[in-house]
Amino acid sequence: MVNILTGESSTDLFGGDVPPQVKDLVEQARNAETPERALALLWTAQVCAPNCPSLYYLLYKFHARHADFEQAELAALKGLEIAAEQAGLPDDWRIVTPDMADFQSPGPARFWAFTLKALAFIRLRRKDPESARAYLNKVHELDPQGGSGASVIEALIQASQSAS
DSSP: OBOTTTOOBOTTTTTOOOOHHHHHHHHHHHTOSSHHHHHHHHHHHHHHOTTOHHHHHHHHHHHHHTTOHHHHHHHHHHHHHHHHHHHTOOSOGGGOOGGGSOSSSSSHHHHHHHHHHHHHHHHHHTTOHHHHHHHHHHHHHHOTTOTTOHHHHHHHHHHHHHHO
16 A cells, blocks of 8 residues: 555555555545545545555544544544454553554554554644643553654654643
8 A cells, every 4th residue: 555645655554455445446535636535535445445444544644634633533543443453452542561462563453553653643733742642651662662653743742741
C-alpha cells in the first residue's frame, strides 16, 4: 500500500495492504480532485472492507490533515479496535503489556501501537494533553527503544505544556 498523503510505501507500519476489492477505491481517493471526493471514496472502501486496519490509517490521517480531529479520533479508535482484535489484544488499551504481542514486527500489533501514537497526537490537537500523555506513556512502555518515533509527539506535548 502507498500512503495516500506522502506517496511512500507503508505496508509494514500502517496496517498492511488493502484487499483487492478496494484497491481501486483507494487509488481513486489518492487521485481525487477534491478532498470531499477523496473522503467519500475512503469511507466507501472502509464499508467494503471494515476489518482492514490500513483503511482506518488513511482515514485518520486524512481527517487530521484537514484539522477534523474529532473524525480523526473516531477513525483511529475504530482502527485500534480492529487491530486489537486481529492481534489478540484486550479491548482496553490501558491494560496491554509488552509481553502480549510483538509490537516491533510488522502486523496488527505494530499497527495498534502506531495508532496509539496517532491518538496521542490527535488528543493533543484536541487540546487534551493529559489524554495525549496517557497514550504516549503506553507507547513508551511498549517501545522503550523509541523505534515508533514517539519522541516527536513527546516534544509537541512538552511544547504545548510550556506554552500554557
